[in-house]
Amino acid sequence: MDHCVTVTDETLRETAVHGSSGYPFAYYPENIWQFDFHRIDWHWHHEVEFIYFSEGSVFCFAGEDRIEMRQGSGIFINSGVLHRFEAQESAWAPNIVFSPYLLAAEDTFVYHKYIMPVISSSVPYQVLEPQTGWQEQILQILLQIFDLQETGEDCELSTVRMLLEIWELLAGNMDLPAGGSRLRRLTHKQAKLQTMMQFIHDHYMEEITLEQIAASASLSKSGALHIFRSGIHISPVAYLIRHRLAQAAEQLQATQKSISSIAADTGFSDAGYFCRKFRQQYHMSASAYRQKKWGK
Template sequence: MQHIKIETDAQGRELAQHGSLDFPCGTYDEYFSQFFNEEVPWHWHEEIEVVLVVEGATLVQCVNQERVISRGEMVFINANALHRLTRHSEEECHILNVVFSPKLLTGHLLGTIYQKHILPILQSSELQMVTFAPDISWQHQCIQTMQEAFEHWHQEHSDKEFVLQMALMKLWHLLASNIKLPNSHSKNTTQQERRIQAALEFIQQHYRNGISVYDICNAANISESEGYRLFRNLLNSTPTAYLTEYRLRMAAQTLVQTKQPISQIAYDTGFNCPAYFAKKFRQQYGSTPKAFRQQPLKPQL
């Protein structure tokens, strides 16, 4: 049964610390069957993320763009980019990913390398993600570099941090040398992202209550019609559908983590009718709440 969840604050920012203060970088070997609903839900973090697909495929979504990343391909997700990953293959989706602070590349933020080569990419609101395919020479180099670094890391060599840091620096150098940054930042995209984040923050704070589409849109200072447009264009959803999905996710986590009565969980997550909750839960997770709770946890791989 899926059991890993992404902890976020009220703004949707991931709370997990990746790595440590002396090495601000976390590496992960993950299978989508470990996650609730086989997805990593909408969230963002201040670190950069690089995801290499080992088996299967994942749909990676950012604001205004999405791509299916298949076996042997890789994706770079920029700092502070709102994003979501969903299994997109019949077979299991297995990924290797690294989440790291830009400080790892230079040690400090005032040097020439950071100001000249790193900051322009971080500040580009239009550069939310970059995909890498093995049939393009420089992208193949990036993929191969990260594959070797991941393998070296998992073999627990004493110099694994050194090798991974060098790999990330090479990746960044190839990226900065081969992409063309837009001449100006998109203020419209930035404003849209701020509005959708405000709407998601409101849902995460108030999903237990009887909130409406008007309430969600009002929190983001937009009209209902604009709210529907933003959710459709940016998240491929609607305010109501996202609210229901979020409530079901919170209910599923509570089912696994507590022994609270199912009817109480339904009420606590914003459902006024336990029967309706059970119906929506079955549609979302393919089983009744009771059966979902009784399934054994899969061991973490």
């Protein structure tokens, strides 16, 4: 089976279009186990997302937290929040992604009173457990929405009606802190993280140091370490190596260059070190990876 991948731009924003400009809503009946390395990797989008975990165990990384999601639970991911999912086994996780503008136009009273307080808050996510009354109601409505997408025709009005029911429950029960200072700090931190990621993407072929990565965002080395570890749970140098390996994997598929040349082109001065790291990341040698992708 071909594995699924999550495609992002240099800021980790997901590039997929969810629905259309006229109806910005999409339904995805996904099994996380089928994605590369059994994970939906780091990404964010302006849309909000609701996921229901109907089978298997999944670790969700959202904001600065790592949450274990069990079968029968769900989660709301807020707009603009970096998140990632890792499956421990076959893990069906049907989900919906939609623009808040689907619920109300931006310049309306309804949007400013009920939509904006949630999406502009400092709350990155809301776990939905069947043991809590209002959360169970949301989960049940989600299942109805999923069924409607799979069986119904001309279901847009019914879908929006149920999304409004979900939002009324969410906005009425979420613990939204007063004030926006924490949101500004989170946004600032994410901007710093993305600045450093972009520096790595632009210079990964070169010999770059932690100090240079930190300096690209006007941070100390300890500040850079903190932002990476709290944001995506790895160090800047580990992210640099992972990015180099990903670029090498692309070259192994797309070119006939030697493995030593690819190692040098992607910032590895030692081909032996490259081969060891590649095997650790992809669980096979670089030559075996090439043969597999070429179908030999």
